[in-house]
Amino acid sequence: MQTFYFFQHPEQQYTCIQNQPNIHTEQQFIWIDCTREDVVNRVEAWQKEILELSQIHLNEYHIRDILNLEHPCAFDAMDEYDLLIFRKLITPDDQINVGSTFEQHESVFGLTSSPVSFVMTSQVLISIHEKGNHAFESYLNRIMAMLTKSLDEQNKPRKLPSTPLDLSLRLLNSMVDGYLDLRKPLTRRVEFWQQELLQGNRRFSKWHQLFQEMMVFQQIENLCEEQIDALQEVRDEIVENYSHLKGKKKADKQDLILVRVDDLVSHVERIQKYTTRLSSAIQAAIDLHFSAIANQTNENMRILAIITAVFAPLTLLTGVYGMNFEFIPGLKNQSGFWIVLSAMLICTIALLVYFYRRHLVGRGERSVIDMLAQQHKNQHVNLLWFLDYEPIKQTMKEVEKITKLK
Template structure:
């Protein structure tokens, strides 16, 4: 069993290794591309798997990924990545490496990718309390900052959801291939099944959290719209009360001598009383209709 890990090697040095192990030229091109969706291809004597590993996380859900390519043969494993891989580094320094390599290249590759899945799982589980807090304080905490945070979380969850859907399909196809072509290798099938179940859980968790974030955004917008409607209703009621009062004040504020009530000794009190009756009546009508 031979494991060759390629990191920041020259193209010529890489090519010598790939040629010696008869790696397909198109898979080499895919492995060297800066960004490529996770994929899997099978050949007569080897399988090619391309995954994306979580290499750095920041505050919240923001994350960076590293493309990791694996060429899995009958007695060899070649891994290629441009920058340091936390999962690969952890296994290179592990005391369990020799025993793991004795179980075969597929088991070794499954163990590496299982470490990748655990990093994604930790990222999602660390975010779960924040999502629960958003959910619990939705009614009491509102504002543009909360909405921006939720939209940012939904954006990163969309990326995780898309990424894990790729990983889920890749490992499902790998598991199917193992059962069909290497059904007697129970150890490899068991190891790949564990990783497939982990990526399947990550896919479902990402989709669940994505839907929850979307529901929280919709709820936040609905509450904001409701509060705005309540404010507009109050302003409309106030406007409806003062429109007839303003009309009367404007009518009797005109500078004409032939206004009949102008020279009445109690005209002012009659007008103020009539305006008070109008305002009181409108307030009573609005309260009866539960507009106030």
Template sequence: MARFLKNIDKKAGLPPGSLIFIGQQRMDEPRLRIIDFNPQTLRKEFIPSLEAAGPIKTTATTSWLNIDGLHDSDLIKRIGEEFDLPALMLEDIQDTGQRPKVEEYPDHVFITMKMLFLNEDQSEVWSEQLSAVLTENYLITFQERPGDVFEPVRNRIDNPNGKMRVRGCDYLLYTLLDCVVENYLKVIEKMGERIEEIEDEVLENPEPDLLEEINLYRREIAYVRKAVRPVREILSKLKNLDSEVIVHETMPYLRDLVSLEEQAVDSTEIYKEMLADLFSTYNMAIGSKLNDIMKFLTIFATIFIPLTFLAGIYGMNFESMPELHYKYGYYILLGAMSAVAVGMLLYFKKRKWI
């Protein structure tokens, strides 16, 4: 499946709001998990069915419902019915190729964006779609698979004396977004370390493998930019929302998050330019190396042209040729050829051609 644009043939001809999963199924069965807390109590558990999540709509606690697995259209539909979510929102949740965006509704705010991860050798980036629905009483998040960057948030919720336990769902959403953006910086930093190493290697020894690696990182940085750049628009819009579900006290944190996101965007732009420069530097280094080889071959051939000329003359077997039967003719010819070669080398050196 294409990384930059998902296959949308399944949606062709269907009306808006049709629930069709677009993407790669990453787990067998969806998994639901609730974290419900206030300053005095904490409840963390995986729930067997959606019905067990119904009470979070009316409780006075801060509730976080997380769904792992987006492929079950029936489950997504029942979630929409249970929590009064618009059909177009549900369609966006199931489309893993959806461009990151934020939408404001009367009673909730919807966000969809990408989480980024590096593979084991830290050379290739893969993404996972994260969607979030924020209301005053609860936060619902949708992920493609188990495993995310939110473990620090869960650990903070475990602390009964921490700020997380006294804040609302909007602050919880901020902390999740903060983890996503910080992970952007970690991914970019890991890639940047190798890119800077390649820069030194290109100058020292431009091997063909380096060109392949440069092209690999150019593709991966382009993929990161596609995921990271729209998030700046999301956060800028989010911090300016006039919505009841985001309280005034959370706005400074969102503004700070915008600065962090801009840092991530700037980093991708810097490494994009560095890779373009590396590509040019590699070609220049290869060209310079080729020029050195051609220079050596040219000098070598130039020296042997007069030597070949002399050898050609005395290689002719005419009986009346002068010096042909001379006793020391062979040694004289070798000496003359050596003198010509040495003289040409000294001339080349004087002209600084070698």
């Protein structure tokens, strides 16, 4: 547990920070930063320490909520303090031990989140988070670097927060900004599933893993909804009771704080919309997968139908001449076999030509263009189709000229 004291500079109008109380200047607020290890298994001792430092007596039910690893995002306003529980998605930058010995995080479809609690008054901010939280540790490292500087140099790199609400919003903003780093790995996962679904060399069988991926996107969307609802409640509290949060002597403008809250909500909405787009991309790939399967099935059925149509007349001829009658025309004829065989061959060639003319056989460039342009309007059978060929047309014209000369 670490304690930081924010106070106003003795001569300038900006905020400074120390790790010990400064009795010579006006103190603005205290930040008490705790990890879950400081609270778990020593709740009573931790309560006494908080009471000595901040004079805040935490509600018993709120302590249970703080200790609950699976508590959803929530905001509760009381007369003495306000409690905000914000669930943070554990990103690759975090070093949080999700399988610690004293507590166990629940991983839902590969998604793990960690609660971060803020107890706010106009003079005190108490934060409880997991050890290894990248956003908190980055901000703490910056605070530690400022403590080594003089009071005149502390405000040069960036202005320090002047209220507990301002500090909590900055910490939340750093946590939410870390979500943007998830866009690249999520996009790569979507591209992987698109390639797996749209490949045609083997059958797709990873439906269970794909279902888990879809549920991960759904869990992220649900988490963003919870975060947005909690932040909206914080915004309502700022609008209705801002004096309770900023204190009597603070001159911070309410509009500036509302802009920061709205900006934080917009960041969460960006993550939610991006996740929704990725989920839609996977669903579109699934639809294309089934459309490709249906198209392949239709192609196979088309080929089978053509084979059946070609062999149906042949089966009829062989069935007729295979009947056990004593007298069949041409049965005693020496060339009857060759006549029937020629008839079967002519019938097969005629059917293939007919199917080709109807664009049922072959998928050449001309056939596709004709189908798209709907140029094959004549659906009747043309027995003299060979007369449409250009060499035959030229020959017919020459014959007509010779006939006229005669």
